Amino acid sequence: MKFADFSRNVMITAENICRDIFLENRDSIKIKKEKVVVKNLVNIFNATLRLSNEKGFHAMSLRDLCQETGLSMGALYSYFSSKDDLLETIQEQGRRLAVKVLTEYIEKAGNPEEKLEAAVKSHLYLSEIMQDWFFFSYMETRYLDKEEHKKAIAGELYTEQLFIDILEQGKAQKKFKVDNAALTAAVIKAMLQDWYLKRWKYSRRVVSVEEYAEFLIGFIRSYIIPD
Amino acid sequence: MKFADFSRNVMITAENICRDIFLENRDSIKIKKEKVVVKNLVNIFNATLRLSNEKGFHAMSLRDLCQETGLSMGALYSYFSSKDDLLETIQEQGRRLAVKVLTEYIEKAGNPEEKLEAAVKSHLYLSEIMQDWFFFSYMETRYLDKEEHKKAIAGELYTEQLFIDILEQGKAQKKFKVDNAALTAAVIKAMLQDWYLKRWKYSRRVVSVEEYAEFLIGFIRSYIIPD
DNA sequence: GTCTATAGTGCGATAGAC
DNA sequence: GTCTATCGCACTATAGAC
Numbered sequence: 001m002k003f004a005d006f007s008r009n010v011m012i013t014a015e016n017i018c019r020d021i022f023l024e025n026r027d028s029i030k031i032k033k034e035k036v037v038v039k040n041l042v043n044i045f046n047a048t049l050r051l052s053n054e055k056g057f058h059a060m061s062l063r064d065l066c067q068e069t070g071l072s073m074g075a076l077y078s079y080f081s082s083k084d085d086l087l088e089t090i091q092e093q094g095r096r097l098a099v100k101v102l103t104e105y106i107e108k109a110g111n112p113e114e115k116l117e118a119a120v121k122s123h124l125y126l127s128e129i130m131q132d133w134f135f136f137s138y139m140e141t142r143y144l145d146k147e148e149h150k151k152a153i154a155g156e157l158y159t160e161q162l163f164i165d166i167l168e169q170g171k172a173q174k175k176f177k178v179d180n181a182a183l184t185a186a187v188i189k190a191m192l193q194d195w196y197l198k199r200w201k202y203s204r205r206v207v208s209v210e211e212y213a214e215f216l217i218g219f220i221r222s223y224i225i226p227d
Numbered sequence: 228m229k230f231a232d233f234s235r236n237v238m239i240t241a242e243n244i245c246r247d248i249f250l251e252n253r254d255s256i257k258i259k260k261e262k263v264v265v266k267n268l269v270n271i272f273n274a275t276l277r278l279s280n281e282k283g284f285h286a287m288s289l290r291d292l293c294q295e296t297g298l299s300m301g302a303l304y305s306y307f308s309s310k311d312d313l314l315e316t317i318q319e320q321g322r323r324l325a326v327k328v329l330t331e332y333i334e335k336a337g338n339p340e341e342k343l344e345a346a347v348k349s350h351l352y353l354s355e356i357m358q359d360w361f362f363f364s365y366m367e368t369r370y371l372d373k374e375e376h377k378k379a380i381a382g383e384l385y386t387e388q389l390f391i392d393i394l395e396q397g398k399a400q401k402k403f404k405v406d407n408a409a410l411t412a413a414v415i416k417a418m419l420q421d422w423y424l425k426r427w428k429y430s431r432r433v434v435s436v437e438e439y440a441e442f443l444i445g446f447i448r449s450y451i452i453p454d
Numbered sequence: 455g456t457c458t459a460t461a462g463t464g465c466g467a468t469a470g471a472c
Numbered sequence: 473g474t475c476t477a478t479c480g481c482a483c484t485a486t487a488g489a490c
Contacts, residue, residue, distance in 0.1 A: 030473085031473060031474095032473095033473085036473075040473095054369070055369065055370065056283070056285055056369060056370060058283060058285040058286050059285050059370065061464075061465065061466085062465080062466065062467085063464085063465080063466095071474080071475095072474060072475050072476075073466090073467080073468090073475085073476085074468085074469090074473090074474060074475055074476080075473075075474050075475075077466095077467070077468080078473070078474080082466080082467080083466070083467095139366070139369075142281070142282060142283060142366075143282065143283060143286065153427070156428075157428075180442065182432060183434065183438075183439070183442050184446075186421065186425070186428065186429075187418045187421065187442075187443070187446065189421075190417050190418050190420070190421035190424075190425075191414045191417050191418065193417070194413065194414065194416075194417035197417075198413070198417075200380070201383075201384075201413065202413075205409060207410065211410075212410070215407065215410050215414075216414070218450075219411075219414065219450050222449050222450045223445075223446050223449045223450065227454055257455085258455065258456095259455095260455085263455075288482075288483065288484085289483080289484065289485085290482080290483080290484095298456080298457095299456060299457050299458075300457090300458085300484090300485080300486090301455095301456060301457060301458080301486085301487090302455075302456050302457075304484095304485070304486080305455070305456080309484080309485080310484070310485095
């Protein structure tokens with residue numbers, strides 16, 4: 001699977017994500033014209049991610065956000081009910097999309113070896129397209145209130161479980177040699193997350209997402225597939 | 228190398244770290260009695276790490292810190308000149324210690340295989356002892372001003388370089404098979420950092436730092452040492 | 455060496471005009 | 473649907489009493 005193909009197939013754009021958010025939050029969003037809402041939501045979310053990922057969500061004031069979006073304080077509050085609400089909406093939507101895409105691509109693959117490759121690549125490719133969302137979700141998780149924080153933890157464990165399942169399945173089919181599937185999945189997750197947590201490093205070294213994917217798959221396979 | 232031995236040898240305690248901080252900042256710290264300063268610094272740093280690691284350094288107000296330490300606003304400001312100064316001091320001291328300990332343990336080891344093991348274990352063991360400091364440093368790096376931020380990046384690259392050097396040395400001695408030392412070192416760092424970034428996960432699963440260390444070393448060796 | 459009191463700033467949120 | 477004006481509050485930092 002090439003990044004370009006993935007990118008074309010998933011059809012993830014800011015507009016599409018914001019349209020989903022609009023449809024799911026019709027009640028709490030005060031403005032009713034879809035076209036207006038989607039346009040402003042794209043603007044607001046992009047600005048939030050840009051500002052937050054530079055200096056943190058808490059350090060970003062709503063006045064900063066006004067300047068970055070060109071909207072007034074009053075206008076902003078037509079689209080979310082509080083600053084925390086904005087934080088939660090971004091996190092929730094990112095999580096939902098990640099689960100959907102990962103599950104879909106893993107199911108499409110046939111055997112454990114293909115599933116592993118599909119899981120690694122779709123995780124990396126998705127985080128490449130939505131780098132800002134993923135970085136934001138990781139770094140701002142602890143600012144969520146207790147209930148939302150639990151959902152974030154559950155999300156991490158859910159995607160990790162997808163990897164555990166693939167490893168166990170491969171083991172059952174005698175294709176993989178896995179002593180500790182949970183630990184193996186944990187470090188795989190860590191390496192996948194490093195791709196969006198340390199963008200500055202990989203950009204500087206001019207490593208493409210496909211190179212990183214191939215490297216990771218080779219690294220993992222050398223451990224779970226005995227010669 | 229066992230964790231207990233490492234822990235006994237490095238002799239890292241909050242008191243020792245705070246004594247160093249006192250000696251290096253005699254000018255800016257208004258109080259002069261070493262005993263008083265060290266006692267209060269231990270209190271302040273522990274409280275800062277506890278509060279910050281829960282909800283973030285920015286979200287922690289100095290009033291929170293007063294309550295947690297039992298000190299007044301005025302007293303706090305005798306030990307640092309601004310909230311940012313507190314942030315920088317913690318980061319700087321953590322970085323300094325990490326570099327010192329890692330370098331020391333790697334140099335003690337003889338051949339590349341031993342060096343790799345020493346590097347992985349001393350990194351993990353140190354982050355186990357100083358988990359709060361490491362977590363804090365990672366999560367709060369972006370709140371540093373430009374100059375301090377550069378130092379943090381340099382620190383990450385420096386410790387990574389230690390791994391690159393070991394890998395290259397092993398390759399030169401025909402003991403390791405390494406195609407891409409930089410990428411290999413990058414993912415090793417990612418896995419090492421996961422230990423303190425996801426403490427909740429490893430605690431929940433009752434994985435000890437020694438288990439994690441052995442697992443990681445096995446994982447890495449299977450890639451770089453062909454059968 | 456530590457305290458209390460307070461200055462001065464900037465925050466999130468809202469009401470009501472247009 | 474968007475704006476401006478403003479409220480009340482919490483923040484960092486400091487000055488001066490003890």
